[in-house]
Amino acid sequence: MARRRGSVWVAAVRTPVGACSAVLLGLVVALAVLAPLLWGDVAAAIDTDAIGQAPSGAHPFGTDSLGRDILLRTLVATRFSIGLAVLATAIGVGAGVVLGALPSVLPRWAGRLLTAVVNIAVAFPGLLLALFFAVIFGVGTHGAVLAIAFAMAPAFARLVQTLSASVAGRDFVDAARISGVGRTRLLVRHVLPNIGEPLLVNATIQAGAALLAFAGLSFLGIGVQAPDYDWGRLLREGLDGIYVNPAAALAPGAAVVLAGLAFNLVGETVAAVVGVRTRPGKRAAGPLPAPRPAAAEPPADDAVLVVENLQVAFPGPHGWTVPVRGVSFSVRAGEAVGVVGESGSGKSLTALAVSRLIERPGVVTADRLEFAGKPLADASDRELGTSLAMVFQDPMTSFNPARRVGRQLAEVSERHHGLSRRAAFARAIDRLAAVRVPAAARRARQYPHEFSGGMRQRAMIGMGLMGEPKLVIADEPTTALDVTVQRQVLRLLARTREAEGAAILLISHDIAVVSQTCERMLVMYAGRVVEDLPTAGLPGAARHPYTRALLATTVDLETDRDEPLAVIPGRPPEPDRVPAGCAFAARCPLATDRCREEDPQLEPTPDGHRVACWHPHEPAVGVLSGQSREEGAA
Numbered sequence: 001m002a003r004r005r006g007s008v009w010v011a012a013v014r015t016p017v018g019a020c021s022a023v024l025l026g027l028v029v030a031l032a033v034l035a036p037l038l039w040g041d042v043a044a045a046i047d048t049d050a051i052g053q054a055p056s057g058a059h060p061f062g063t064d065s066l067g068r069d070i071l072l073r074t075l076v077a078t079r080f081s082i083g084l085a086v087l088a089t090a091i092g093v094g095a096g097v098v099l100g101a102l103p104s105v106l107p108r109w110a111g112r113l114l115t116a117v118v119n120i121a122v123a124f125p126g127l128l129l130a131l132f133f134a135v136i137f138g139v140g141t142h143g144a145v146l147a148i149a150f151a152m153a154p155a156f157a158r159l160v161q162t163l164s165a166s167v168a169g170r171d172f173v174d175a176a177r178i179s180g181v182g183r184t185r186l187l188v189r190h191v192l193p194n195i196g197e198p199l200l201v202n203a204t205i206q207a208g209a210a211l212l213a214f215a216g217l218s219f220l221g222i223g224v225q226a227p228d229y230d231w232g233r234l235l236r237e238g239l240d241g242i243y244v245n246p247a248a249a250l251a252p253g254a255a256v257v258l259a260g261l262a263f264n265l266v267g268e269t270v271a272a273v274v275g276v277r278t279r280p281g282k283r284a285a286g287p288l289p290a291p292r293p294a295a296a297e298p299p300a301d302d303a304v305l306v307v308e309n310l311q312v313a314f315p316g317p318h319g320w321t322v323p324v325r326g327v328s329f330s331v332r333a334g335e336a337v338g339v340v341g342e343s344g345s346g347k348s349l350t351a352l353a354v355s356r357l358i359e360r361p362g363v364v365t366a367d368r369l370e371f372a373g374k375p376l377a378d379a380s381d382r383e384l385g386t387s388l389a390m391v392f393q394d395p396m397t398s399f400n401p402a403r404r405v406g407r408q409l410a411e412v413s414e415r416h417h418g419l420s421r422r423a424a425f426a427r428a429i430d431r432l433a434a435v436r437v438p439a440a441a442r443r444a445r446q447y448p449h450e451f452s453g454g455m456r457q458r459a460m461i462g463m464g465l466m467g468e469p470k471l472v473i474a475d476e477p478t479t480a481l482d483v484t485v486q487r488q489v490l491r492l493l494a495r496t497r498e499a500e501g502a503a504i505l506l507i508s509h510d511i512a513v514v515s516q517t518c519e520r521m522l523v524m525y526a527g528r529v530v531e532d533l534p535t536a537g538l539p540g541a542a543r544h545p546y547t548r549a550l551l552a553t554t555v556d557l558e559t560d561r562d563e564p565l566a567v568i569p570g571r572p573p574e575p576d577r578v579p580a581g582c583a584f585a586a587r588c589p590l591a592t593d594r595c596r597e598e599d600p601q602l603e604p605t606p607d608g609h610r611v612a613c614w615h616p617h618e619p620a621v622g623v624l625s626g627q628s629r630e631e632g633a634a
């Protein structure tokens with residue numbers, strides 16, 4: 001893990017921004033450390049023979065009113081300027097974290113009061129606050145450090161509050177709270193560590209702002225005082241003689257800009273590495289891996305969805321990860337096809353790819369990807385919006401919690417059918433009634449949180465029915481529901497299919513659910529379809545050892561409760577560590593050397609399956625149910 005992180009940093013430093021930030025930061029740090037040691041005395045030595053000289057070979061930026069070399073003074077001032085900016089940032093961030101975190105541990109009234117004070121302070125411009133505090137803390141270096149730190153603190157406190165609020169609602173925080181963890185410990189152990197990275201990134205960028213603010217205060221004469229000097233003071237002195245020697249102001253000015261740039265670029269690089277704003281480029285991953293050629297079968301004439309050699313890939317620092325590796329299938333009009341497989345087999349990504357929902361930097365490629373007779377890429381948003389419906393696992397997160405359910409459904413018809421607001425809402429009520437939401441007119445005016453889980457899922461299906469769906473893709477639509485509601489939702493999907501003639505692509509962990517609802521099933525393993533079979537002959541008809549093992553692990557009412565539960569030993573390979581040969585070989589009792597070396601293609605069989613296996617089972621009806629895996633697979 002540490003090595004992985006290390007190499008991520010190396011990769012980040014190889015980007016143009018990373019390289020510039022590393023060079024600039026290295027230069028600034030080196031000057032801060034070495035310049036006072038090397039030139040500290042020379043830069044302070046008064047030379048009455050060289051007062052106010054213009055740039056020359058001996059003094060590239062000229063000399064000041066006491067004959068001191070301006071370039072050397074600028075270089076020597078690096079330590080003081082950077083040191084003070086970093087110190088002010090550290091104090092400001094520390095104070096901000098305390099101010100931002102306190103409301104969660106203080107009594108409610110005190111917390112609210114503190115939050116209000118912070119909010120008011122945030123409303124003031126930072127420099128104004130810095131000037132205000134500078135007057136309070138007094139003129140001089142210490143006063144300026146504290147002034148800048150306290151001016152920075154409210155914005156940081158606000159950031160901490162916002163970030164903490166986004167973490168505080170997460171399940172692991174609730175779990176810790178329920179297990180009796182106190183407020184302070186909850187904050188220190190569970191909340192703050194999870195917001196550390198964005199805080200670090202902001203702190204780095206803020207250091208650049210502190211540098212500028214410090215230069216500003218010193219320039220105004222309320223920061224660093226003589227005989228000390230920083231870039232702000234040098235700038236002020238240079239400006240006094242700008243008509244005589246403009247270069248005297250140029251040197252400290254350029255130093256402020258370059259050091260500020262260094263802080264900002266370092267912030268950008270840190271952000272890219274810790275993932276606050278990850279932009280993994282394709283270049284980091286190299287060329288996209290070529291999918292292996294697939295044996296394409298001509299799809300049926302009435303196919304509503306045709307997928308040939310679909311590949312979904314994501315770039316990473318070590319190359320491409322390909323969780324979907326050449327998937328081919330088709331769905332006929334009105335057909336119900338299930339997709340099963342263990343977690344991570346690529347089911348959801350396949351569904352997202354055929355709904356055009358894979359976002360950058362993910363890359364989808366396919367030899368053929370057609371929906372309703374034409375390439376998916378050519379379908380307009382309107383066509384997809386009305387003829388392809390998507391039902392997700394968690395309907396709570398699929399609905400906007402801040403909008404009424406009816407309005408969210410109506411939006412589909414307003415956008416895609418050009419219906420008026422009123423007509424679209426009437427259709428939404430009609431569709432809610434069609435999916436058996438009781439008192440649809442009243443419910444349409446409610447918010448998603450006022451619906452039960454099952455009702456939300458039905459409303460989601462209702463949303464799909466606002467158009468005339470040719471295909472409903474349902475990704476684990478019943479996993480979050482109890483068994484009774486699960487049945488209702490499955491029945492509703494079946495009715496939708498009958499009433500609307502829509503095809504269904506049902507993704508599920510649960511083979512029993514799929515075999516009840518679908519006539520065909522695709523079994524996925526490690527990003528491939530390993531078997532495509534009718535559900536009618538199950539469990540005996542399964543040919544692939546993986547399908548049979550999956551079936552053997554299915555618990556039903558006939559399963560012998562005295563026997564240990566059947567499991568498939570081992571784990572599926574990670575998408576970036578798929579072995580050569582058949583990906584299931586390491587877990588397959590029938591595996592031979594050939595399986596470990598050659599990857600089998602998905603080939604049609606005489607009984608209408610497609611199987612990717614060198615040693616498929618001969619079909620035998622009704623032998624597998626309730627057997628252990630070894631028996632089933634042998």
Ligand SMILES: Nc1ncnc2c1ncn2[C@@H]1O[C@H](COP(=O)(O)OP(=O)(O)OP(=O)(O)O)[C@@H](O)[C@H]1O
Nearest residue numbers: 314321323341342343344345346347348349350575
């Ligand atoms: N954005 C992404 N970047 C990299 N890898 C990803 C990304 N999204 C998914 N994956 C990986 O792709 C693999 C397949 O994910 P997918 O969600 O399709 O699996 P699944 O079969 O639907 O599993 P589950 O049933 O648990 O939802 C997983 O190993 C996952 O880690």
